[in-house]
Amino acid sequence: MTKTGNLLRTGAAMGLALAAMSVADTAAAQECSVKVGAVLPTSVDWGRPIAETAQWVVDQVNEAGGVNDCQVEMVLRDTQVDPKVGVDAAKALVDLDGVPVLLGAVSSGVSMPILTSVTVPAGVMQMSCCSSSTAFTALAEEGKTDGLWFRTFATTGVQAAVGAKVAQDQGWKKVAVFYKNDDWGQDIGKLVAADLEALGIEVTASVAINDAQPSYRAEAASALSGQPDAIYLALYPNEGTATVREWISLGGTQNMILANSLKSEEFRENVGMDYLSNAWGTDTASPRADSATAFVDAYQARFDGPPNGPGLANSYDATMIALLAMEAAGKDATGAEIAAAVPRVTDPAGTPVTADSAGFTQAREVFAEGGSVMYQGATGNVRFDANGDVSAPAVVWKFGEAGIDEVEYLSLDDVDAFMSALQK
Structure with missing residues (x-):
């Protein structure tokens, strides 16, 4: 065989080897x-x-x-x-x-x-x-x-402030607070009590609710003794349902303010809409931005329903x-x-990137070149402070026959202004 033939044969063999290695590398990447x-x-x-x-x-x-x-x-x-x-x-x-x-x-x-x-x-x-x-x-x-x-998720300070605002807007002068006896409940219970008092609203009782008690009748009776115009509930559905049932059975008011933890179909069904017509919920919210709207549309397409849960x-x-x-x-x-x-x-x-597969692909290319991206997500352009916290707009909501009905939207500026006013 000629020298040229040998070179061609060797080159072909190397090409096949490299091709095999490329296939193997691709397979390995896919398998990892x-x-x-x-x-x-x-x-x-x-x-x-x-x-x-x-x-x-x-x-x-x-x-x-x-x-x-x-x-x-x-x-x-x-x-x-x-x-x-x-x-x-x-x-x-x-x-x-x-x-x-x-x-x-x-x-x-x-x-x-x-x-x-x-x-x-x-x-x-x-x-x-x-x-x-x-x-x-x-x-x-x-x-x-x-x-x-x-x-x-924004800190409890946002929901506590908006809960106090609901009481003020409804003209309630006396509010009893029920809170879950854990880190979250103790925190939001303390904050909402302070915010209510800052607005001149009397907190008639702050009652801790523990998990898995056979009855919450004593707790409900204790709060009822102060004759509040409304109750604030920072509870989860199980103990929230049990507490509200006891409260209603004792003749307590149906004026309620609900933390977002009770934004639950289970709570609505177990308590019943007959008793929730004047229950006002609070939650943080996504900004009115294109990325938030895109998330709602994509969620609807994926799960055949809107993202109503917390x-x-x-x-x-x-x-x-x-x-x-x-x-x-x-x-x-x-x-x-x-x-x-x-x-x-x-x-x-x-570089702005969307919250989807295409956005992730674009971000990968930016990162590969040593750059950074501005993620535009379901809650807007997320920004973390030095403590890993975010701020957020808020909503007031009510239970409807078919789900959750938004009653009021408060922009981030609205929330910040109201919370600042509470501190004065």
């Missing part, structure tokens, strides 16, 4: 996976949609090629809205599954022990959709979160921001490295 943990209350009716929304984001990212060319697996564990169950679930995800990021939890009373006893000691980033206690802000200010804590937009943004931060941090990044990459995802001067 990366895990994220999720601790969410899937055993309660309002918790399942929060988890389903997070999984939807994972599906979208996988459609875009995954994180750092690896398919994402969300390992989900149920917290049952129980601190001990939540901590055990988080430990399993961190110790056994080796997740660098934990999504959750719902309820500050569950998120706090996970943060202090699991994620911070392990160096795992924690991104919560639905924990609002100001205790997290204090912890971050003390340097005890190591920069690993973020939440896409925390759904927040769950979407928490999950997408976490996965974008993982992409920005690079393959095999630690929890601390992923947390440090969050500002590259929410940079006001960054």
Whole structure:
């Protein structure tokens, strides 16, 4: 064979080898996976949609090629809205599954022990959709979160202030407060009492409600003795239903202010619309922005219904921001490295990207060139402060026969102005 023939033969062989290596590399990239943990209350009716929304984001990212060319697996564990169950679930995800990021939890009373006893000691980033206690802000200010804590839900201060505003707008002069006896409930109960009093409204009682009691009749009777014009309820559906039933059976007023934790079909059905006609709910809200509208439309198409439950937009943004931060941090990044990459995802001067598969693909290209993006999500252009907190607009809502009816929308400027006035 000629020298030229040998060269051609060798070149062909090398080409085949390189092609085989390329196929193998592509297959390996497609076969690799990366895990994220999720601790969410899937055993309660309002918790399942929060988890389903997070999984939807994972599906979208996988459609875009995954994180750092690896398919994402969300390992989900149920917290049952129980601190001990939540901590055990988080430990399993961190110790056994080796997740660098934990999504959750719902309820500050569950998120706090996970943060202090699991994620911070392990160096795992924690991104919560639905924990609002100001205790997290204090912890971050003390340097005890190591920069690993973020939440896409505004602090309890927003809901407390809007709850007090509802009482003022309705002309109620005396209000009794029922609060869940955990970190979240104690926090919002204290804040709403202070805000009511700042408006000249008498707080006739502040009553702690514990889980799983056989009866809440004594608590209801105690609050009734002050003859309030209305009650404020910072409870979850189970104990909220039981407390309201006792309250109504004792002849208590049907004037109610509900925290967003009671924005639940289960609560509405178990109490009954006959007793909820003058129940006014509060919640944080997405801004009136194109990205928020796009989320509602996409959610409707995916789940055949509007995102009426609590925390759904927040769950979407928490999950997408976490996965974008993982992409920005690079393959095999630690929890601390992923947390440090969050500002590259929410940079006001960054390239605007949408909250969907196409947006993730665009962000990947920007990150590859060393740039940053401005994530435009279901709750708008998310901005975290130094403590991992966000602010948000708010809504006042009521139960309707077919779902949730929005009564009033308060912009971020409206919320900030009202909260500032309360401090004067």
